[in-house]
Amino acid sequence: MTAPLHDRRRGTSGAGLPDTQQGMRRRNLSRVMHAVATHGPLSRAAVASHIGLTRAAVSTLVDELIRSGLLDELGPERPGRVGRPGSALAVSAMGPVGIGAEVGVDHLAVCAVDLRGDIRARAERRSANRDRSPAPVLKELAALVRQVCAEAQQQGLVPAGLAVAVPGLVARDTTTVVRAPNLGWRDIDLSRLLPGGLPLTVDNEANFGALAELWLGDESPEDFLHVSAEIGIGAALVVDGRLLRGARGFAGELGHVPVRPDGPACPCGGRGCLEQYAGEGAVLRAAGLGGVRGSGGMGDSGSTDGLSDSGGVRASGDSGGADGLSDSGGGDSGEVRSEVLAERATAGDERVRRALSDAGAALGIALTGAVNLLDPQAVVLGGALSRLAPWLLPALEQELSERTAGRTCGVRVSEIGPDGPLLGAAHSVARAVLDDPAGVRAGGTR
Secondary structure, eight states, X not given: OOOOOOOOXXXXXXXXXXXXXXXXXXXXXXXXXXXXXXXOSBOHHHHHHHHTOOHHHHXXXXXXXXXXXXXXXXXXXXXXXXXXXXXEEEEOSSEEEEEEEEEOSSEEEEEEEETTSOEEEEEEEEOOOXXXXXXXHHHHHHHHHHHHHHHHHHTTEEEEEXXXXXXXXXXXXXXXXXXXXXXXXXXXXXXXXXXXXXXXXXXXXXXXXXXXXXXXXXXXXXXXXXXXXXXXXXXXXXXXXXXXOOSSSOTTOGGGSBSSTTSOBOTTSOBSBTHHHHSHHHHHHHTTOTXXXXXXXXXXXXXXXXXXGGGTOOOOOOOOOTTOOOOOTTOOOHHHHHHHHHHHHHTTOHHHHHHHHHHXXXXXXXXXXXXXXXXXXXXXXXXXXXXXXXXXHHHHHHHHHHHSSSSOOEEEEOSSGGGHHHHHHHHHHHXXXXXXXXXXXXXXXX
């Protein structure tokens, strides 16, 4: 998926820059970049009209951005306008690119996104990363990063930074993964295991998925709760167009919200967590597909305890296995597993449909607390949940409607799909260039 890196949210251009003369200049450079990215191609006069600066001031800023390789002059604007035609400006397709990477339980992926939002290079590989030492996993990831950077550089592009999405808790404003249960990682500083040379950002995959929805989704609201799932279940809250991270950076652990306090034990230390009822492993076992490789995870307790039938939610201990699916190789990917569920539900498999309905009910119960507490405009289902939405939504929406105080929010299905975390990571780096283009020297380096 590609999309312009326009800034649809108010108050983000140059946010956080110092209130000095130099800081004002940097903010104005950012305003010019965002205006052209959002509305371009534009003439200098049109840019001045959009951001409220004089034409002379804008011309000086534009010249600097052209020298830095961030804007291109396309030549005279199309005829038909009154007065002398100006020279049209557009965000450069060359220069800086954002490098995004994703560490999944069963895959690694890297991509490069330019300032126009186009994907310029991509590499990925299947990799069974559960309980592997971080060093070899990150060594493989570093090789993919080098491959994508080399492909970008062959096109005349310059990597501006690296952002890595991980399925775990990341300490705020650090590169340390505090805990990634589905990988078996604790207190791992990725900056010590990844090659230097690029500014590094590390964040939870759900956060990057929500940012992708905010930036790339069609008509996404400014206040929404983004819920995604693969092995585990994560969420991220966007308020007023900004990600709410929490004091420590740990906000959004929806998978460990209890739907029944005396339910089955969860490896997180709690009991009756949502992942025990709606996690991928629990759904696959309830559907009789427990033989699908990679179907374990935080929901893999094997307990037969569950909510009563009247509650509509059960925790599954069914190991399945007689499903005819291959149990060889490095395991089926999360995309394959969700496709198997979707195909069988579409074909009318009642056991699969019942398992997905039960998972939807559990999601609805867990989401009720968040909706009542936070009052978002919408709940957005992303990742594998988007593919399974037709069978999850009826029970999920019923629980929300019955349990939410007042009028409930709508539930939307993301069109971005499982690439959300990877795209959100890459776009975060590219957008950082738009937010502070003064940090880019001539030639596109930061």
